[in-house]
Amino acid sequence: MSRSTAPIGFEFSVRDYSLTGANTRQAIENGLSAAEWYHSEIPRKKLKLLMKRRDAPAIRDTVIWIALHFVFAAGGLYFWGSWLCVPFWFAYGVVYGSACDSRWHECGHGTAFRTRWMNDVVYHIASFQIMRNPVNWRWSHARHHTDTIIVGRDPEIAWIHPINLILKALAFVGIVETWISLKTLMRNAMANLSQEEKDYIPESQWHKAIFWARVHIAIYAAVLLISFVLLVSGAAWKSLIPILLIGGPRVYGCWHFVMTGLLQHGGLAENVLDHRLNSRTLYMNPISQWIYWNMNYHIEHHMFPMVPYYSLPALHEMIKDDLPPPNTSIWDGYKEMMGSVMKQRVDPNYAIRKTLPPTARPYRDHLHKAVPERNAGAVSSDRGGM
Amino acid sequence: MPWIDVCAIDDVEEEDVIRWDHEDRTYAIFRSVDDEFYCTDGLCTHEQVHLSDGLVMDYEIECPKHNGLFDYRSGKALRAPVCEDLQTYETRVGNGRVLVFIE
Numbered sequence: 453m454s455r456s457t458a459p460i461g462f463e464f465s466v467r468d469y470s471l472t473g474a475n476t477r478q479a480i481e482n483g484l485s486a487a488e489w490y491h492s493e494i495p496r497k498k499l500k501l502l503m504k505r506r507d508a509p510a511i512r513d514t515v516i517w518i519a520l521h522f523v524f525a526a527g528g529l530y531f532w533g534s535w536l537c538v539p540f541w542f543a544y545g546v547v548y549g550s551a552c553d554s555r556w557h558e559c560g561h562g563t564a565f566r567t568r569w570m571n572d573v574v575y576h577i578a579s580f581q582i583m584r585n586p587v588n589w590r591w592s593h594a595r596h597h598t599d600t601i602i603v604g605r606d607p608e609i610a611w612i613h614p615i616n617l618i619l620k621a622l623a624f625v626g627i628v629e630t631w632i633s634l635k636t637l638m639r640n641a642m643a644n645l646s647q648e649e650k651d652y653i654p655e656s657q658w659h660k661a662i663f664w665a666r667v668h669i670a671i672y673a674a675v676l677l678i679s680f681v682l683l684v685s686g687a688a689w690k691s692l693i694p695i696l697l698i699g700g701p702r703v704y705g706c707w708h709f710v711m712t713g714l715l716q717h718g719g720l721a722e723n724v725l726d727h728r729l730n731s732r733t734l735y736m737n738p739i740s741q742w743i744y745w746n747m748n749y750h751i752e753h754h755m756f757p758m759v760p761y762y763s764l765p766a767l768h769e770m771i772k773d774d775l776p777p778p779n780t781s782i783w784d785g786y787k788e789m790m791g792s793v794m795k796q797r798v799d800p801n802y803a804i805r806k807t808l809p810p811t812a813r814p815y816r817d818h819l820h821k822a823v824p825e826r827n828a829g830a831v832s833s834d835r836g837g838m
Numbered sequence: 839m840p841w842i843d844v845c846a847i848d849d850v851e852e853e854d855v856i857r858w859d860h861e862d863r864t865y866a867i868f869r870s871v872d873d874e875f876y877c878t879d880g881l882c883t884h885e886q887v888h889l890s891d892g893l894v895m896d897y898e899i900e901c902p903k904h905n906g907l908f909d910y911r912s913g914k915a916l917r918a919p920v921c922e923d924l925q926t927y928e929t930r931v932g933n934g935r936v937l938v939f940i941e
């Protein structure tokens with residue numbers, strides 16, 4: 453076993469990813485939680501234009517998204533019994549089980565549509581599709597933005613050390629996650645919130661978490677019941693259709709969102725306060741980018757979460773000279789990420805530190821290296837030079 | 839003197855917000871689409887982030903950190919993750935200046 457390198461980010465004595473453990477205390481004591489983060493400079497006038505909300509792009513995309521559900525499901529049903537139905541179910545799985553993740557994400561931020569109720573409706577549909585309690589995950593995602601990849605604070609760290617590659621590979625077929633999600637929804641439906649959920653969800657919202665878990669569980673129970681009735685009435689394989697339509701795509705169609713999601717922070721640093729060190733921006737093919745609603749501009753999204761998905765390419769153009777060079781494709785991103793992950797399996801402190809272009813401001817290592825001193829002076833935005 | 843002179847009306851663009859620090863507090867001064875001025879506490883009630891970096895849409899301010907939403911006229915919290923309302927302050931305009939009533 454090789455000797456461990458010094459981490460890029462703040463060094464903890466132990467690594468405990470729970471939200472109530474030793475690292476939680478350490479992160480808070482050392483000012484890594486709710487801290488000041490680096491962001492690229494954009495004049496307010498330009499930023500206001502980028503943040504501007506419109507309904508049209510998300511309505512267009514949502515109409516296409518819903519229509520694709522119907523078209524692919526219709527194809528899958530029409531060709532049922534022949535191999536021709538497979539590509540239709542495959543495509544249905546992706547628009548249901550993968551595109552829902554980015555819809556959940558963007559509508560959870562409230563940035564997809566200008567009209568609030570439209571965000572809320574799509575958020576609830578997508579939360580159901582991805583089997584996430586819409587209340588719990590709204591709060592966990594807020595924490596992910598406050599404390600991105602801060603060990604002990606961020607509930608959404610995908611790459612937990614020591615990295616289990618078998619579990620990561622299984623994530624592409626969603627069986628383990630679906631089982632865990634259903635168990636969590638079931639537990640919440642029985643009015644039981646875990647200590648961690650209680651940590652990041654305010655008490656005033658607990659009853660909502662329980663209500664929505666019950667709604668989700670009731671729908672899944674109805675689907676299973678219909679499937680069972682079909683089976684006992686002699687529908688044979690056709691009794692699977694309700695599950696293929698509702699719930700099943702979380703298993704057989706999730707691979708695309710897992711593929712793109714793992715790239716967001718994989719192989720990068722923990723416990724830093726500069727998103728350029730812990731997030732990845734990459735270019736990808738237009739179909740994946742549409743499914744993913746431009747979240748491939750992930751550094752940009754974390755620096756400016758108010759910019760809606762349809763303005764992220766413009767934001768990228770504006771600040772790319774201050775960011776590490778993007779990966780050129782999903783493949784290129786995986787090559788880089790997996791190279792680092794394999795090293796992290798031996799040395800968890802290892803992380804990629806990309807070379808910044810000469811036009812960029814240097815990485816703000818002082819933000820995470822000197823947090824105690826900085827905390828004494830409660831600064832709210834990063835304006836200073838190195 | 840409870841009415842405090844804050845800024846010139848042109849210091850705030852239409853449908854926008856600026857930060858105003860006074861004594862040991864920070865406030866947000868809003869100018870609405872219909873040219874009315876409003877004042878609230880300057881920090882989001884969720885995680886103490888300056889609302890002046892946020893986005894004003896109609897009569898709402900969206901927090902720059904987690905997109906929490908407030909009605910800046912009443913201070914009412916409208917969307918999670920904000921649950922607690924903002925404190926608001928009376929404003930008036932005179933001689934091209936914005937004034938806020940601070941007790």
Ligand code: FES
Nearest residue numbers: 882884885901906
């Ligand atoms: S800090 Fe304002 S919504 Fe979280």
